[in-house]
Amino acid sequence: MNVDFFQSIYNHPLISKIDLKDIISEHQKIRFSKGTVFLENGKMANEYYLIESGLLRAFVHDLNGNEITTDFHGENEISIEVSSLFQRIPTNENIVALTNGVAWKIEFQSFQELFHKIEGLREWGRAWMSKQLFSSKQRSIDIHTKSATERYLNLIKDKPKIIQQSPIKHVASYLGITDTSLSRIRKEIRSD
Amino acid sequence: MNVDFFQSIYNHPLISKIDLKDIISEHQKIRFSKGTVFLENGKMANEYYLIESGLLRAFVHDLNGNEITTDFHGENEISIEVSSLFQRIPTNENIVALTNGVAWKIEFQSFQELFHKIEGLREWGRAWMSKQLFSSKQRSIDIHTKSATERYLNLIKDKPKIIQQSPIKHVASYLGITDTSLSRIRKEIRSD
DNA sequence: GATTTTTCCTGTCATATGACAGGAAATTAA
DNA sequence: TTAATTTCCTGTCATATGACAGGAAAAATC
Numbered sequence: 001m002n003v004d005f006f007q008s009i010y011n012h013p014l015i016s017k018i019d020l021k022d023i024i025s026e027h028q029k030i031r032f033s034k035g036t037v038f039l040e041n042g043k044m045a046n047e048y049y050l051i052e053s054g055l056l057r058a059f060v061h062d063l064n065g066n067e068i069t070t071d072f073h074g075e076n077e078i079s080i081e082v083s084s085l086f087q088r089i090p091t092n093e094n095i096v097a098l099t100n101g102v103a104w105k106i107e108f109q110s111f112q113e114l115f116h117k118i119e120g121l122r123e124w125g126r127a128w129m130s131k132q133l134f135s136s137k138q139r140s141i142d143i144h145t146k147s148a149t150e151r152y153l154n155l156i157k158d159k160p161k162i163i164q165q166s167p168i169k170h171v172a173s174y175l176g177i178t179d180t181s182l183s184r185i186r187k188e189i190r191s192d
Numbered sequence: 193m194n195v196d197f198f199q200s201i202y203n204h205p206l207i208s209k210i211d212l213k214d215i216i217s218e219h220q221k222i223r224f225s226k227g228t229v230f231l232e233n234g235k236m237a238n239e240y241y242l243i244e245s246g247l248l249r250a251f252v253h254d255l256n257g258n259e260i261t262t263d264f265h266g267e268n269e270i271s272i273e274v275s276s277l278f279q280r281i282p283t284n285e286n287i288v289a290l291t292n293g294v295a296w297k298i299e300f301q302s303f304q305e306l307f308h309k310i311e312g313l314r315e316w317g318r319a320w321m322s323k324q325l326f327s328s329k330q331r332s333i334d335i336h337t338k339s340a341t342e343r344y345l346n347l348i349k350d351k352p353k354i355i356q357q358s359p360i361k362h363v364a365s366y367l368g369i370t371d372t373s374l375s376r377i378r379k380e381i382r383s384d
Numbered sequence: 385g386a387t388t389t390t391t392c393c394t395g396t397c398a399t400a401t402g403a404c405a406g407g408a409a410a411t412t413a414a
Numbered sequence: 415t416t417a418a419t420t421t422c423c424t425g426t427c428a429t430a431t432g433a434c435a436g437g438a439a440a441a442a443t444c
Contacts, residue, residue: 058331062333062337063337068333068336068337070329070333082321082322082326083322083323083325083326086318086319086322086385087319087322087323099249100271104278104436115314116311116314118219119308121399122307122308122314125318126278126317126318126321127278127279129274129321129322129325130274130275130277130279130321131275131279131280131317131325132325133274133275133321133325133328134274134275136325136328136329136332137262137328139332140262140328140332140335140368141252141254141260141262142333142369143332143335143336144260144335144369145255145260145330145366147400148400148401167420167421167422168422169420169421169422176332176335176336177401178401178402178403179421179422179423180401180402180403180404180422180423180424181400181401181402182422183422183423183424184423184424186422186423187423187424255387281396299392339430340430340431359390359391359392360391360392361390361392369431369432370431370432370433371392371393371430372392372394372431372432372433372434373430373431374392375392375393375394376431377392378392378393379393379394382388385444386439386443386444387442387443387444388442388443388444389441389442389443390439390440390441390442391438391439391440391441392435392437392438392439392440393436393437393438393439394437394438395434395435395436396433396434396435397432397433397434398431398432398433398434399429399430399431399432399433399443400429400430400431400432401428401429401430401431402427402428402429402430403426403427403428403429404420404425404426404427405424405425405426406423406424406425406441407423407424407431408421408422408423408424409420409421409422409423410419410420410421410422411418411419411420411421412417412418412419412420413416413417413418414415414416414417414418414421
């Protein structure tokens, strides 16, 4: 059991070694292959995953039925649909694997018990959500503050694996532009 | 003490009447006037507010020093900067009153004790954060899915008070457009 | 109530991005 | 390996929005 992996994710001063052991033991290792569906529009999330290797993509459908990529979940990150999982309602998102990989799954019920039992986990969870909210807001701001080119360059810098592992069209919708436009941007950058 | 007001905000099946009383008693009524600063870039949030009446505006500065309105906090809503309050770090946001009004303040420390004591409050808090995260994501999607006109019309429909109580230029930056552009949109709509 | 400041509107011009379509390249399936 | 599918690039044309500037209107201040 790779403790460091869990440590790096459940990383909070109030989570003791014993707490961590408790938490780890509720996770179950799974292997997944490209195309595996983790969550589907209309269903309710009943678990979340720590990604050890591989890349997942979250997306929604807009009014015209087009897929819009809302997020990528990569190595050492959590793949979770918070709204559905914590409000116990159907999701509007889809989560699908873009690559093969390994993840650790924890059921809602298990998390729930740990959450109310371990103060450190509550603090960790709240801080984690705060960070998510912060990034989400930042994304909104970036979309109308930075050019598409800047956003793309930032993504390359911050999460280079995504560009390597995901079809470019998904990156485009994640950046809020068409694949046409991203294609032009990439051409532009090449010539620099 | 207006219990219904608190009830409508701290609304969760696991929060009992007694819990609610406990929670309410940690809030302190304040009156504020237009221009009152609730939070400032670089400082740390140490409390949050339930707005009984009036309208607050949250904004950040972009790289060129322009103000970008990130949110409005109106009646029966919570004015909070989650990142700073729960991660105990300095904020990058500013929150300022656009009107006079009345709010109920609760200190971080008080909330903290209630949070770890009352299971229902934890569930409520987590659900509340989930909803925030959902709206935030939705905003990102709307920005590149809907036209500026649609976003403006939706805002009028969903939060009409904002248009009445806020200078239009703040609405513009909230919508991710310039005031020039919003002005044109308003003209367009008038003639329909 | 006069002056200053802020807010809002409008004109012109520039430009980033979208829509659509066709073909090349790469990946997947048979 | 060949065929089918998906992905990616590129061209043309249209358009929503931005940048900038000036003036009218409204609000705040004295």
